[in-house]
Amino acid sequence: MCLAVPGRVLTIYAERGTTMADVDFGGARKKVCLAYLPETQVGEYVIVHVGFAIQRLDEASALETLATFERMGLLAEEFGEPSGEPFGEAGREAAAEPDGKSRPAVPQ
Numbered sequence: 001m002c003l004a005v006p007g008r009v010l011t012i013y014a015e016r017g018t019t020m021a022d023v024d025f026g027g028a029r030k031k032v033c034l035a036y037l038p039e040t041q042v043g044e045y046v047i048v049h050v051g052f053a054i055q056r057l058d059e060a061s062a063l064e065t066l067a068t069f070e071r072m073g074l075l076a077e078e079f080g081e082p083s084g085e086p087f088g089e090a091g092r093e094a095a096a097e098p099d100g101k102s103r104p105a106v107p108q
Helices: 059-071 074-079 089-096
Strands: 005-015 018-025 028-033 045-049 052-057
Touching: 005 028, 005 059, 018 045, 028 045, 028 052, 028 074, 045 059, 059 074
Parallel strands: none
Antiparallel strands: 005 018, 005 045, 018 028, 045 052
16 A cells, blocks of 8 residues: 655755655655655655655644554554654654754755
């Protein structure tokens, strides 16, 4: 199954002329293309489908959806091993941590 999953934007950078982001999905971090949503800012939540951010959404909706997907076992199915990260305060704190990668920032 291929879901459209909400995630929190951790970093934004340019890769070969394309706006990209590192996005956290409750512990699983993936590289995501922001070409459809170039106005996205670090800290915002986006819905990602097949590697592309396709819509921004509010934090409450994102966390509720992630928690539902986790209860249904869909996050483990989509990303492999379960993250073990709770959604809510602890999940937000974990998502806010930088990933340690050094990349050029996209000019705003």
